Amino acid sequence: MDGTGRGFPALEGSGTPSFLDHVTAHHPGLLPFGRPLPAGAAPEAPHGTTIVALTFAGGVLMAGDRRATMGTMIASRRIEKVFPADRFSVLGIAGTAGIAIDMVRLFQVELEHYEKIEGTLLSLEGKANRLGAMVRANLPLALQGLSVVPLFAGVEAGQSTGRLFSYDVTGGRYEEREHHSVGSGSVFARGALKKLWQPGMDRAAAVSVGVEALFDAADDDSATGGPDLVRQLWPVVYVVTDDGAARVGQAELASVVEAIVARRTAEHREA
Amino acid sequence: MAQQFYVSPEQVMKDRADFARKGIARGKSVVVLSYGGGMALVAENPSPTLHKIGEIYDRIAFAAVGKYNEFESLRQAGVRYADVRGYSYDRVDVTARGLASVYAQSLGGVFTAEQKPFEVELAVAEVGDGQDGDHIFRLNFDGSISDERGYLAMGGRAELVQASLAGSWAPGAGLATALHWAVGALEAPRAEAAASSPGTATALDAENLEVAVLDRSASRIRGSHRAFRRLEDAEVAGLLAAAAG
Secondary structure: OOOOOOOOHHHOOOOOOOHHHHHHHHOHHHOOOOOOOOOOOOOOOOEEOOEEEEEEOOEEEEEEOOOEEEOOEEEEOOOOOEEEEEOOEEEEEEEEHHHHHHHHHHHHHHHHHHHHHHOOOOOHHHHHHHHHHHHHHOHHHHOOOOOEEEEEEEOOOOOOOOEEEEEOOOOOEEEEOOEEEEOOOHHHHHHHHHHHOOOOOOHHHHHHHHHHHHHHHHHHOOOOOOOEOOOOEOOEEEEEEOOEEEEOOHHHHHHHHHHHHHHHHHHOOOO | OOOOOOOOHHHHHHHHHHHHHHHHHOOOOEEEEEEOOEEEEEEEOOOOOOOOEEEEEOOEEEEEEEOHHHHHHHHHHHHHHHHHHHHHOOHHHOOHHHHHHHHHHHHHHHHHHOOOOOOEEEEEEEOOOOHHHOEEEEEOOOOOEEEEOOEEEEOOOHHHHHHHHHHHOOOOOOHHHHHHHHHHHHHHHHHHHHHHOOOOOOOOOHHHEEEEEEEOOHHHHHOOOOOEEEOOHHHHHHHHHHHHO
């Protein structure tokens, strides 16, 4: 019986639990990096900016600001750049937003697809490696200026030790300790995290530190958006614990932002 | 020169159908039924790892009887079809009807064109917002497809199981009650066997059952787009005890 797939194209080329491999082989046009671009510079497109991630006692947190820029213009004030990858991991993206958001969708399907085909979750390392393969597949576009740099964080299912993985444009994967940030404001966010992060912080402290690091990044980097008190726009913050990934609510973020703003106003500092 | 005998197409089809039917009738049964909080899929299956029930997509599940390798490859193909469709359009654009018709084409094509037909029978279930929105499709080895209301039984002695469900099923039941009906129906062939040869056990315990639900309120309460959830043995035993008590 060699022709089990007749009339069912999806059955042809079976045997891989990877959605990326399946789509690459059978529907390459669906990939965000599926077609080669003609030579020449790519036109200007929205760029996502700063993502921070940090570990705390019981898990890991990731936060991203809400700004996308296009050259000197603000392309969006409410873009979301941090996403749940599956139940126990999250990812944030910096770089060309159009490709990055599709890469996030592809990665989410990749993890869910593996889980459904194999009946088990991928290990955290396995997930991190799959994301690296996607970033590497995007390398030809990155060479033309359309790069995507993700930050990946999660816990192993059933455990509560948060782990962080950063990437370079060639798909290189590096495990980070304590905290990390990517994007245009990452230099300033990292400086803030170095002073604010403490070992063994609880969840509430971690949320506050993540938001404040983005606050500092927005202070010095024009492409990073600070909390918008007029429109009530707060960073997107996810925490992952052994209970799964959950988005931090708007009310909690509002009070965290208000506390930071009130403290800094009272301190009356210039820089 | 070898003599080629004439065999009428009717005979060919009949032989193939008999062959497939025999293969399916050897297996144990599976029940799919709709209840107030979602849909339950219940199989008599002593193996904790070789599943007869599986998740396809957000609100769609799959159940099968027959040869494991054949329905497993069909299940994987269904997951691939649904994931590609959901990725290229949107999650809401993946429907049980679309999946069932692709399965029907595939089964029908193999039935007429291949050496041997699939020895499987499939069910595709989709949970809706209310019990009126639930869909259950039954797919036969020859690609014929039917739309069942409320409940479905398939596998060995399916007509006995189906008759038992027809007697008990009613809309609006809770999970424990629905599970009780399903297990009662699955026990019907065993009860008949016990009547003819006394001494065989009739009761099915949680360890010999594979149970999964499509939770109607998954997105509203658990915040998850995936409605499919397997029930552990302990949870099944608890529900059955609750329904009996």
